Amino acid sequence: MASLYLQKKGxxxxxxxxxRFFRSIFTxxxxxxxxxxxxxxxxxxxxxxxxxxxxxxxxxxxAILTNLGLRDPMHIQLLHFYSDLAKGDxxxxxxxxxxxxxxxxxxxxxxYSIAIGLSSLGFxxxxxxxMGVVMAKEKNKLADKMGTFYVVIIRAVPPIVYYxxxxxxLTQIFKLPLLFDxxxxxSWILPTFAMALGNIAxxxxxxxxxxxxxxxxxxxxxxxxxxxxxRKIMVSHVARNALVPMVQYLPASxxxxxxxxxxxxxxxxxxxxxxxxxxxxQLQDNNLVQALVLMFSVVGILGLFLGDVLMAMLDPRIxxxxxxxxx
Amino acid sequence: xxxxxxTEKIDKSxxxxxxxxSKNAELIGYSNYSYWRSTLQVFxxxxxxxxxxxxxxxxxxxxxxxxxxxxxxSPIKINVDADGLQLRNLPPSxxxxxxxxxxxxxxxxxxxxxxxxxxxxxxxxxxxxxxxxIFVGSIWGYVRKLDPIITEIYNVITNIPTTIILxxxxxxxxxxxxxxxxxxxxTRWTSMARFVRNLVIIIRDREYNLAxxxxxxxxxxxxxxxxxxxxxxxxxxxxxxAIPLAIGSExxxxxxxxxxxxxxPSLGNLINEGRMFxxxxxxxxxxLFPTAVLSIITISFYVMGNAFxxxxxxxxxx
Numbered sequence: 111m112a113s114l115y116l117q118k119k120g121x122x123x124x125x126x127x128x129x130r131f132f133r134s135i136f137t138x139x140x141x142x143x144x145x146x147x148x149x150x151x152x153x154x155x156x157x158x159x160x161x162x163x164x165x166x167x168x169x170x171x172x173a174i175l176t177n178l179g180l181r182d183p184m185h186i187q188l189l190h191f192y193s194d195l196a197k198g199d200x201x202x203x204x205x206x207x208x209x210x211x212x213x214x215x216x217x218x219x220x221x222y223s224i225a226i227g228l229s230s231l232g233f234x235x236x237x238x239x240x241m242g243v244v245m246a247k248e249k250n251k252l253a254d255k256m257g258t259f260y261v262v263i264i265r266a267v268p269p270i271v272y273y274x275x276x277x278x279x280l281t282q283i284f285k286l287p288l289l290f291d292x293x294x295x296x297s298w299i300l301p302t303f304a305m306a307l308g309n310i311a312x313x314x315x316x317x318x319x320x321x322x323x324x325x326x327x328x329x330x331x332x333x334x335x336x337x338x339x340x341r342k343i344m345v346s347h348v349a350r351n352a353l354v355p356m357v358q359y360l361p362a363s364x365x366x367x368x369x370x371x372x373x374x375x376x377x378x379x380x381x382x383x384x385x386x387x388x389x390x391x392q393l394q395d396n397n398l399v400q401a402l403v404l405m406f407s408v409v410g411i412l413g414l415f416l417g418d419v420l421m422a423m424l425d426p427r428i429x430x431x432x433x434x435x436x437x
Numbered sequence: 438x439x440x441x442x443x444t445e446k447i448d449k450s451x452x453x454x455x456x457x458x459s460k461n462a463e464l465i466g467y468s469n470y471s472y473w474r475s476t477l478q479v480f481x482x483x484x485x486x487x488x489x490x491x492x493x494x495x496x497x498x499x500x501x502x503x504x505x506x507x508x509x510x511s512p513i514k515i516n517v518d519a520d521g522l523q524l525r526n527l528p529p530s531x532x533x534x535x536x537x538x539x540x541x542x543x544x545x546x547x548x549x550x551x552x553x554x555x556x557x558x559x560x561x562x563x564x565x566x567x568x569x570x571i572f573v574g575s576i577w578g579y580v581r582k583l584d585p586i587i588t589e590i591y592n593v594i595t596n597i598p599t600t601i602i603l604x605x606x607x608x609x610x611x612x613x614x615x616x617x618x619x620x621x622x623x624t625r626w627t628s629m630a631r632f633v634r635n636l637v638i639i640i641r642d643r644e645y646n647l648a649x650x651x652x653x654x655x656x657x658x659x660x661x662x663x664x665x666x667x668x669x670x671x672x673x674x675x676x677x678x679a680i681p682l683a684i685g686s687e688x689x690x691x692x693x694x695x696x697x698x699x700x701x702p703s704l705g706n707l708i709n710e711g712r713m714f715x716x717x718x719x720x721x722x723x724x725l726f727p728t729a730v731l732s733i734i735t736i737s738f739y740v741m742g743n744a745f746x747x748x749x750x751x752x753x754x755x
Contacts, residue, residue, distance in 0.1 A: 145605065
């Protein structure tokens with residue numbers, strides 16, 4: 111049925127995808143420009159590398175800044191920046207690893223972030239959805255109340271608090287390593303688990319809500335009347351229908367994972383992008399901060415794009431209208 | 438149905454012609470529904486929320502009153518003993534209720550000072566959000582020509598991860614309370630504006646508003662009786678949620694090193710200081726006390742905000 115439907119609205123669909131794609135590109139250009147212009151407002155100390163500000167006199171500083179192209183008119187700088195970006199060149203790190211290409215640094219770091227991020231997303235999806243189903247089935251009973259309690263705690267308390275306690279107590283209780291170690295698979299468990307907590311709460315909360323909505327619908331009475339087992343009703347009707355609107359939370363959870371990775375990676379010293387961002391900020395490495403902020407924005411924009419397209423494909427009820435606030 | 442209905446039981450007067458009475462003709466159906474009473478009724482049903490409301494009120498009162506209570510230490514004063522030595526890392530005692538930190542400052546008073554800072558940030562961000570959100574939202578909804586432009590701006594802002602905007606602005610500007618307020622406000626008005634826009638578009642031409650206008654209801658009465666109830670739930674919810682969010686953002690920014698400077702007592706600074714001693718069991722109180730107070734505050738505001746948001750939503754009224 112779904113494929114038939116897709117064929118029917120195929121023309122509209124591809125039009126929507128193209129339109130949505132251009133909106134993402136537009137956003138990307140806006141973000142790049144704004145980030146670039148904002149970074150030019152930074153104090154210039156961040157551009158002198160490890161030689162430091164005090165050892166250089168004014169003419170040397172000027173020479174460095176001119177060399178970096180920072181004395182050119184703003185539009186020329188922006189043009190240079192775009193042409194470098196098109197070549198995949200994000201500039202060189204200034205302080206973190208002086209004169210090393212940022213693309214190279216990111217290439218080393220990204221696999222860790224992607225691996226942990228994806229595994230925590232998958233983990234959260236399975237656990238969160240099943241938790242939501244259980245909570246809806248046990249509505250107003252103990253399991254539901256405990257689940258709600260968990261959701262409230264996770265959503266209200268700043269993540270760093272429970273991340274810290276996980277690192278402090280769970281490592282002791284389960285005898286797991288405190289810090290990340292590439293050769294030690296058990297050191298992956300806690301960071302992945304900690305990063306998933308927030309998304310589990312989100313998925314469980316929305317899944318429960320959609321399940322409860324679905325449980326109040328008339329077609330369930332028919333399903334019961336024709337003698338379907340309660341289990342079958344739950345799995346193939348209620349849960350299935352409730353899953354469709356869940357797709358819209360996928361992008362949000364990708365964004366949440368990005369935010370979480372910044373905490374988790376520096377707490378567990380995982381050599382990934384989030385930890386790198388914290389290091390770059392603390393070292394005031396302007397180029398690296400700029401590059402990482404752009405990278406994270408690209409991931410976020412891409413995630414939202416994919417989420418919107420996926421949702422349009424899955425949910426036949428969604429109207430592919432062109433105007434109005436997207437999300 | 439049985440057919441033996443006795444004809445004499447029917448009241449003959451019901452079948453007589455009514456005389457036209459201009460007074461009765463003006464009478465319309467009326468229920469004694471009151472928005473605020475129903476809101477209160479629904480809210481009071483949620484026992485946990487009522488308890489947390491008391492907690493929130495007590496917390497608010499206490500954070501304001503705390504510096505004026507007797508035997509309180511200054512949050513920024515470095516306490517020294519008789520010989521002029523700093524009272525470092527004192528465990529909780531009757532003098533220093535939550536102990537002292539690594540340079541001899543009183544953790545108890547630092548917690549409440551930090552809470553004041555966070556409440557100030559949260560309320561300011563909440564109020565900015567209300568003003569900007571309602572203003573932009575109504576223009577967005579009413580002025581057709583501006584719709585595509587504001588929609589595009591909205592799309593761009595909401596497409597960027599909030600965390601990234603927060604980091605970027607805090608990185609560029611001088612660390613301080615104002616920076617955090619700006620960084621949070623830049624993204625937060627969007628959802629309010631979108632809500633108001635949708636509300637304006639949906640409700641403006643609803644039948645009951647049309648009827649109200651036809652009956653000659655003045656605009657301020659339409660706004661306060663027909664529109665405001667829809668806004669109240671969202672306003673209260675967003676205001677209440679701005680506080681846990683402000684605390685979370687401040688803690689986050691301070692953690693990555695671009696939050697409030699160390700000389701301003703804040704919950705983020707307290708947790709960051711406490712984090713240093715996480716591996717020393719005897720000094721863990723420096724992390725446990727701030728996180729406990731912080732958790733109570735954020736959870737109370739979150740639950741109470743949601744409960745009041747639900748209660749003030751006319752859809753949930755009986």
